[in-house]
Amino acid sequence: MAIVSREASFQLTVKEVSVSFGGIKAIQDVSLGVRPGQIYSIIGPNGAGKTTLFNCISGIYHADHGSILFDGVELIGMKPHKITQLGIGRAFQNIELFKGMTVLDNLMSARSFHMSYGLLRAAFYLGSCMAQEAQNRDLVEDVIEFLDLQHVRKTPVMSLSYGMQKRVELARALAMEPKILLVDEPVSGMNLEEREDMARYLIDINEEKGVTVVLIEHDMGLVMDLSETVTVLNFGMKIAEGTPGEISENPEVIKAYLGEVHT
Amino acid sequence: MGRKFKTSYQQDSALFQNLWVKSWLAIAIVVLCVLPFVLKPYELSIMNGIGIAVIGALGLNLLTGYTGQISLCHGALVGIGAYSTALLSANLGLHFLVSLPLSGLMAAALGLIVGVPSLRLKGLYLALGTLAFGFIFEYVILHWNLTQGEMGLAVPRIQFASFVVETERHFYFLILITAALATLAAKNIARSKIGRCFVAICDRDIAAEAMGISLTKYKIMAFGISAFYAGLAGCLLAHYQQWIVPGNFDLMLSISYIAMIIMGGLGTVLGSILGAGLITLIPHGIVYLTDAFKDVWPGLSGLIVSFKLGVFGLVIVGTLLFEPRGLFGIYQRIKVYWKTWPFKY
Ligand SMILES: Nc1ncnc2c1ncn2[C@@H]1O[C@H](COP(=O)(O)OP(=O)(O)OP(=O)(O)O)[C@@H](O)[C@H]1O
Numbered sequence: 001m002a003i004v005s006r007e008a009s010f011q012l013t014v015k016e017v018s019v020s021f022g023g024i025k026a027i028q029d030v031s032l033g034v035r036p037g038q039i040y041s042i043i044g045p046n047g048a049g050k051t052t053l054f055n056c057i058s059g060i061y062h063a064d065h066g067s068i069l070f071d072g073v074e075l076i077g078m079k080p081h082k083i084t085q086l087g088i089g090r091a092f093q094n095i096e097l098f099k100g101m102t103v104l105d106n107l108m109s110a111r112s113f114h115m116s117y118g119l120l121r122a123a124f125y126l127g128s129c130m131a132q133e134a135q136n137r138d139l140v141e142d143v144i145e146f147l148d149l150q151h152v153r154k155t156p157v158m159s160l161s162y163g164m165q166k167r168v169e170l171a172r173a174l175a176m177e178p179k180i181l182l183v184d185e186p187v188s189g190m191n192l193e194e195r196e197d198m199a200r201y202l203i204d205i206n207e208e209k210g211v212t213v214v215l216i217e218h219d220m221g222l223v224m225d226l227s228e229t230v231t232v233l234n235f236g237m238k239i240a241e242g243t244p245g246e247i248s249e250n251p252e253v254i255k256a257y258l259g260e261v262h263t
Numbered sequence: 264m265g266r267k268f269k270t271s272y273q274q275d276s277a278l279f280q281n282l283w284v285k286s287w288l289a290i291a292i293v294v295l296c297v298l299p300f301v302l303k304p305y306e307l308s309i310m311n312g313i314g315i316a317v318i319g320a321l322g323l324n325l326l327t328g329y330t331g332q333i334s335l336c337h338g339a340l341v342g343i344g345a346y347s348t349a350l351l352s353a354n355l356g357l358h359f360l361v362s363l364p365l366s367g368l369m370a371a372a373l374g375l376i377v378g379v380p381s382l383r384l385k386g387l388y389l390a391l392g393t394l395a396f397g398f399i400f401e402y403v404i405l406h407w408n409l410t411q412g413e414m415g416l417a418v419p420r421i422q423f424a425s426f427v428v429e430t431e432r433h434f435y436f437l438i439l440i441t442a443a444l445a446t447l448a449a450k451n452i453a454r455s456k457i458g459r460c461f462v463a464i465c466d467r468d469i470a471a472e473a474m475g476i477s478l479t480k481y482k483i484m485a486f487g488i489s490a491f492y493a494g495l496a497g498c499l500l501a502h503y504q505q506w507i508v509p510g511n512f513d514l515m516l517s518i519s520y521i522a523m524i525i526m527g528g529l530g531t532v533l534g535s536i537l538g539a540g541l542i543t544l545i546p547h548g549i550v551y552l553t554d555a556f557k558d559v560w561p562g563l564s565g566l567i568v569s570f571k572l573g574v575f576g577l578v579i580v581g582t583l584l585f586e587p588r589g590l591f592g593i594y595q596r597i598k599v600y601w602k603t604w605p606f607k608y
């Protein structure tokens with residue numbers, strides 16, 4: 001019974017998920033549980049399977065077996081856009097913004113599924129179309145303000161710096177109003193100041209907006225400061241889970257990271 | 264917050280954003296209304312050709328320019344619109360105002376079917392799939408007795424009560440009104456969530472899905488809208504020509520539509536209009552030139568048809584090489600130049 005109630009308290013449950021590409025087992029029997037309101041980090045050396053796990057949750061990759069539950073709904077087999085509409089936001093590791101659009105349009109496009117008007121209304125831009133566009137623009141403006149993007153609102157994303165693009169990537173995911181946000185290496189390639197800003201934004205998103213955050217990150221300082229729970233993947237397998245303190249003292253984790261240095 | 268910004272948001276997404284656009288629009292409207300009273304019938308017929316092409320090009324641009332889905336059967340969908348209205352108005356006696364939307368819907372229905380392979384195929388494979396649809400269409404209208412094969416169909420005149428649409432000037436206004444409405448609708452669709460979903464799919468389809476956008480729904484919708492526009496263009500063309508044959512809707516027509524949107528500017532409404540204008544003018548320009556040189560080089564006029572294809576090919580390749588954003592790109596550069604004049608930067 002104890003196990004059942006523990007599982008029920010998870011917002012996102014990954015159970016014995018495996019994925020392989022050809023012969024390569026990208027992840028093997030990985031299980032984890034994320035509680036609502038947490039900042040939950042996933043770390044591990046390059047190629048450990050972290051992004052692959054996110055892609056399984058988002059429905060971009062299909063797990064060979066296992067189960068992924070979000071609020072009790074099985075995600076495996078569901079179309080990616082349906083999974084997103086359940087409230088799972090995603091900020092990509094390699095920036096995947098819509099290159100031809102401005103910052104504003106990128107964020108607005110993340111709100112498409114919140115707008116219900118149809119083609120005929122759109123063609124005449126009348127009634128519910130105009131109302132919903134204005135209402136969603138309002139919400140997007142809140143996100144723009146939240147992440148201090150006011151000055152680049154109308155800028156095409158391609159002309160922004162790398163650090164800014166990363167921030168827009170996060171903003172776009174947040175604009176979906178997700179219940180849980182999957183953030184893949186938000187500070188990679190950033191300078192110190194940008195890293196600190198990003199850390200602040202992640203904390204604010206978690207605390208003020210109450211969004212659960214699942215974070216993949218190589219920056220140990222950031223992971224240790226922010227997370228409540230940390231899971232470590234190595235060669236597609238989960239080797240440890242615990243609080244930041246427990247993880248930094250875990251001999252197997254140390255070995256995985258030191259081992260990586262040597263090879 | 265928010266409420267107080269509301270008026271400024273609406274200005275943001277307004278159809279015509281600034282004085283520059285508004286003044287050009289006003290000039291264009293005045294010119295378009297004066298033209299039929301100053302142009303000769305031959306020149307008006309060119310304008311009518313352009314107007315019909317604008318409608319078709321808007322549709323193809325929503326599909327190819329905005330959504331990034333290639334189609335080599337746009338001409339066939341124009342043909343479906345044309346044959347629909349010919350059959351509906353001759354056999355069932357439907358009024359033009361009824362057969363116009365029906366032709367659009369007929370083409371849209373087939374467009375939806377053409378769109379299904381796009382869920383699986385991309386790029387070259389999709390091009391081949393749509394090409395096959397074009398050939399099937401040609402085969403069917405050539406062999407189905409309802410469409411009378413090579414001989415083609417007569418298309419009844421359009422009549423509003425006792426008023427018969429017959430002169431170039433009558434058609435001019437009919438086509439102008441339809442094209443203006445089609446442009447307005449395209450512009451609105453482009454700035455709505457639907458337009459954003461189209462561009463999102465074109466730019467990065469995996470990210471679009473991860474943002475909750477259904478690829479199936481919006482790709483199929485793009486094919487449907489695009490075909491609807493093609494159907495409207497075909498319906499007008501049929502009534503305007505009064506007689507349609509399968510040869511009107513061959514691969515050449517599809518390719519000229521592609522040339523229009525590439526030349527004009529992919530993913531822009533204005534580009535569709537500019538491109539439709541230019542590509543429609545080119546054959547007339549060629550005829551004009553061969554006429555001028557007919558004494559010097561009499562054999563030239565026999566080459567017109569192959570000439571046209573070659574010129575379209577050159578136009579497409581040239582645009583892609585020198586100004587990938589097409590006429591729209593040139594327009595934007597001129598605009599920036601004048602706005603910042605006399606400062607160069
Ligand atoms: N689409 C794919 N096709 C083939 N192999 C893949 C694919 N995606 C990932 N892999 C392989 O799966 C393994 C895990 O990759 P993944 O991107 O998940 O690593 P990661 O932990 O995110 O690494 P990094 O920290 O470098 O981002 C790697 O060996 C990778 O080459």
Ligand SMILES: [Mg+2]
Nearest residue numbers: 050051052093
């Ligand atoms: Mg990764």
